[in-house]
């Protein structure tokens with residue numbers, strides 16, 4: 001059984017003009033995969049992540065995580081599902097300004113009632129893995145963008161989520177920090193077998209994935225798997241993006 005199954009997923013935003021953000025989207029993600037989602041602006045990437053995360057409801061179709069539909073849960077169960085099974089990383093980092101790096105990272109465990117002493121070992125392990133040990137007492141405003149995103153990633157994985165959802169995680173980073181962050185996500189995927197689903201506009205970031213799914217107008221368009229080299233995967237991604245059309249940001253000529 002796949003870890004994540006997205007079955008004929010459709011999302012229509014009603015309004016003066018109804019917008020179809022997802023249109024019978026179908027794909028699955030195996031345990032341990034690192035999957036990128038790419039597509040032109042407005043193609044439904046964020047909507048997809050929000051529906052998988054139960055932040056948004058599907059109009060039709062379903063999502064299944066380890067064979068269970070999280071949308072069938074009641075409100076409290078859904079909150080627990082999000083807290084225990086998922087990890088989130090966003091473009092804007094979303095750290096709490098009044099908490100230190102260490103406190104931000106430990107937050108999911110503390111919210112789950114795990115005693116600080118018990119959390120401590122995992123906390124140290126995660127901070128070391130993300131090279132944050134020297135920053136533990138600092139506040140977010142004292143950090144660089146890369147350090148902020150590494151803190152957000154540490155917070156997202158401290159509870160060993162079944163699925164890490166990342167929405168444009170490199171969107172606010174310079175290319176060096178973006179590379180560092182992608183290397184880390186890729187190492188977490190390889191070493192901790194964290195399954196990752198990441199929406200991105202950035203072809204370099206996408207080249208760290210093991211597979212990239214392309215969406216257009218909320219529909220599945222194509223997918224490509226990484227071969228032996230990240231460089232040739234990057235080139236294939238660029239080629240697919242030029243076929244796909246969309247905004248110029250997609251066609252970054254930065255080399256990986």
Ligand SMILES: Nc1ncnc2c1ncn2[C@@H]1O[C@H](COP(=O)(O)OP(=O)(O)OP(=O)(O)O)[C@@H](O)[C@H]1O
Pocket residue numbers: 013015019020021039040041042043044045046047048201
């Ligand atoms: N809350 C909402 N209400 C109405 N329409 C929405 C809402 N959220 C998204 N949409 C519409 O759904 C479509 C898909 O949006 P979405 O944000 O998922 O695309 P995206 O691929 O993430 O875009 P981008 O790359 O620009 O972030 C767009 O047409 C958008 O205008």
